[in-house]
Amino acid sequence: MSKIIVVGGGAAGLELVTRLGRSLGRRAEHTITLVEPASHHYWKPRLHEIAAGTFDNELDAVSYLQHAACHGYQYVQAAMTGLDRSTKTITVSQPVNGEATLDYDYLVLAVGAISNDFKTPGVSEHCLFLDSAEQAQRAWALINPLLRTQGEHRLSIVGAGATGVELAAELAKVSEKLQRYRHGASLSITLVEAADRVLPASPACMSEKVQRKLEQQGVTVLTNTRIQRAESGRLVTADDQVLTADLQIWAAGIKCADWLTQLDGLETNRINQLKVHDTLQSTLDEAIFVMGDSAECPQPDGSFVPPRAQAANQAAGHLAHQFARLMKGKPLQPFLFNDGGMVVALGHDYAVGALMNDKVVLRGRLVRNLYDTIFRLHQRILFGWGRVTALVMLKRIKGLLSPYYKGNAS
Ligand SMILES: Cc1cc2nc3c(=O)[nH]c(=O)nc-3n(C[C@H](O)[C@H](O)[C@H](O)COP(=O)(O)OP(=O)(O)OC[C@H]3O[C@@H](n4cnc5c(N)ncnc54)[C@H](O)[C@@H]3O)c2cc1C
Numbered sequence: 423m424s425k426i427i428v429v430g431g432g433a434a435g436l437e438l439v440t441r442l443g444r445s446l447g448r449r450a451e452h453t454i455t456l457v458e459p460a461s462h463h464y465w466k467p468r469l470h471e472i473a474a475g476t477f478d479n480e481l482d483a484v485s486y487l488q489h490a491a492c493h494g495y496q497y498v499q500a501a502m503t504g505l506d507r508s509t510k511t512i513t514v515s516q517p518v519n520g521e522a523t524l525d526y527d528y529l530v531l532a533v534g535a536i537s538n539d540f541k542t543p544g545v546s547e548h549c550l551f552l553d554s555a556e557q558a559q560r561a562w563a564l565i566n567p568l569l570r571t572q573g574e575h576r577l578s579i580v581g582a583g584a585t586g587v588e589l590a591a592e593l594a595k596v597s598e599k600l601q602r603y604r605h606g607a608s609l610s611i612t613l614v615e616a617a618d619r620v621l622p623a624s625p626a627c628m629s630e631k632v633q634r635k636l637e638q639q640g641v642t643v644l645t646n647t648r649i650q651r652a653e654s655g656r657l658v659t660a661d662d663q664v665l666t667a668d669l670q671i672w673a674a675g676i677k678c679a680d681w682l683t684q685l686d687g688l689e690t691n692r693i694n695q696l697k698v699h700d701t702l703q704s705t706l707d708e709a710i711f712v713m714g715d716s717a718e719c720p721q722p723d724g725s726f727v728p729p730r731a732q733a734a735n736q737a738a739g740h741l742a743h744q745f746a747r748l749m750k751g752k753p754l755q756p757f758l759f760n761d762g763g764m765v766v767a768l769g770h771d772y773a774v775g776a777l778m779n780d781k782v783v784l785r786g787r788l789v790r791n792l793y794d795t796i797f798r799l800h801q802r803i804l805f806g807w808g809r810v811t812a813l814v815m816l817k818r819i820k821g822l823l824s825p826y827y828k829g830n831a832s
Contacts (some may be wrong), residue, residue, distance in 0.1 A: 427526040470585065505686045507707055552673055575607070576615060578669075722756075
């Protein structure tokens with residue numbers, strides 16, 4: 423009998439428990455448990471759609487309770503707070519029953535990352551974040567009244583990585599649709615980036631195309647602009663320029679939560695990621711695995727696996743396979759990230775992608791379909807092709823019948 427606990431039901435964790443639930447979970451000798459504080463799973467690369475009011479909750483959110491019941495794993499709604507390696511137990515905090523301890527034979531940590539305010543004064547008090555569905559819903563609750571009030575409203579987004587770029591483009595699209603309704607409300611969006619180009623981690627030719635498209639959509643892009651402090655209704659740049667706004671969203675940088683540095687001595691790096699070997703096992707404890715954004719996993723060329731949805735997905739597939747080997751007493755294989763390129767959505771009908779080791783940069787509606795395919799592949803692992811096909815068809819029909827800007831729903 424082996425007890426496997428997976429902490430965090432995001433892009434990586436939910437795929438892993440689904441795979442393990444279908445394989446090992448069907449046998450009485452293994453139990454697979456997911457520990458996750460939220461009640462529903464939202465694929466994180468789509469959080470900007472929640473913040474812009476264009477996300478379809480009915481079709482694209484997943485209830486953990488229901489999913490667990492159908493896929494052979496147990497779901498504990500709780501947040502992990504501590505670890506005792508000597509007794510192989512974790513401490514969790516549950517919304518109803520308070521603190522509890524759970525024991526494991528193997529522990530997998532997949533708790534993701536959050537944006538990094540780089541200790542910039544005022545950011546935590548005066549900016550919104552997009553690190554969870556709850557935060558995205560809060561952003562929408564504040565953006566929606568602006569869209570319903572006549573006049574021009576200002577919104578500043580700090581950080582032109584995938585999160586900031588996708589949010590700016592989605593909101594620009596919503597604002598454009600609203601102009602067509604002749605409602606008299608519009609959003610003036612400023613995207614601020616400290617580096618010399620948008621998407622600084624992507625190839626330069628992709629950045630150029632993305633910036634051009636954002637500007638066509640009416641977004642003001644300020645590169646080489648570092649924010650030195652945030653105040654109520656304004657951001658102050660390093661050269662004392664003041665950017666006023668009705669709302670300010672911080673989408674820059676990444677780091678992991680501080681509690682990961684207090685896990686019974688497990689090694690972390692400067693952004694609190696847990697250090698692992700190439701087998702995804704923690705450097706200090708071979709019964710503890712870490713994957714996704716919360717892992718610093720080395721690659722043969724000396725680089726580390728990037729914090730991307732694609733890497734989280736591949737790590738989950740890899741670990742599911744490795745657990746099968748472990749149960750048969752076979753040695754573990756290293757995790758090698760295979761970079762299939764990067765696609766960034768700019769509204770619901772346009773995307774830019776760099777593929778084939780960044781040799782090819784494509785853009786347009788077809789590339790947007792490719793972006794959707796990445797989400798559908800995630801859903802395929804969660805539900806299988808049959809249900810995904812039904813979801814795609816339902817979405818098409820709903821798209822024809824309901825407006826893009828829903829006005830009162832997220
Ligand atoms: C708006 C946005 C757009 C993005 N766009 C892209 C993109 O276009 N392309 C791309 O490759 N990547 C993109 N990303 C990044 C991508 O979403 C992440 O790389 C990916 O989700 C990482 O997967 P993960 O499983 O490691 O973490 P997550 O998906 O973040 O999941 C972590 C899970 O852990 C849970 N958790 C947190 N703390 C605890 C705790 N104490 N106990 C238990 N559970 C806990 C959380 O509730 C969450 O469910 C985007 C991210 C955002 C926010």
